[in-house]
Amino acid sequence: MARRAAPEINAGSMADIAFLLLIFFLVTTTMDVDSGISRKLPPYDEREPPEQPPIKERNILRVLVNSQDLLLVDDQYMKLEDLKDYAKRHISNFGKEDNLSESPEKHVISLQNDRGTSYEMYVAVQNELTAAYNELRDEESLKRFGRKFNLLTENQAKEIADYYPMKISEAEPVKLK
Amino acid sequence: MSKFRRKTGKSQPAISTASLPDIVFMLLFFFMVTTVMREVTLLVQNRKPFATEIVKLERRSLVSYIYIGPPIKSLQAQFGTEPRIQLNDQFATLNDIGPYIADERERRNEAERPLMTVSIKADKTVKMGLITDLKFELRRAQALKINYSTIKGKPFGEK
Incomplete structure (x- = not known):
């Protein structure tokens, strides 16, 4: 029998098949990267918390958000845009102004909201407070290491984070007027 | 004149499409690698x-996900418009x-358990009481x- 060369397979439809698959993946793909504001919750303990030494009033920055999404910071009505700068002033006061914190080490931000506060407002407030910390940390890292905070090595980042520790305490919501 | 006429008789050689599958496959693999299948159907x-x-x-x-929000339009007749929690593929309660x-x-696995994160995917209209x-x-x-x-953008960016 004479050996005949096998006829070449027509690969013209290969592109069609690949296109079909491609379109399937194009349609099903969701490109959303998960991102958001990270927080750590305090551990749950049924027992009464042990007596804590009282915190000086000047070290506490009280942020209240009521059910109309209005902000009250240290007993004054405040706009959301001003919160970041006020928080920065409070954290990096170093005892200069009498009603603001003594040191970043000692300051506390107390955040309290109403049960009727909208989630959007809550995230916005958290965002502004985080922005305050991030900016202070960036400034300090530029001063010390000449680089922004997120570009530092692990040890350097720890040093800065210890210098400006994030202290946001969230109280149980109450009915706020 | 005859010089020009001779040329028109010949047809242009067809462009080879042999590399087209390769290009398409390249794109295909890119999407196959980057794609993430949605694990749950959103009910909220x-x-x-x-x-x-x-x-x-x-x-x-x-990462584990918790979805919160008012039920989607097609389920509102059945479940109302009050925000609800969704775990996996069904509505859930706080319990x-x-x-x-x-x-x-x-x-x-055991080593990774401390690193677990819960992602709260809440609708922006949800009230803080539930959260x-x-x-x-x-x-x-x-x-x-x-x-x-959250989505990247200015707070209260779009209503």
């Missing part, structure tokens, strides 16, 4: 709030959070690393 509306100071959640395998977290923890109750349940379940899922 999920318009996330905006924030600028966000961190990316690395390692999807360590289901504990078992859900325990179950999620069980699925990860606070949820956070309390998470604390009771010892799931302390949380992430408020």
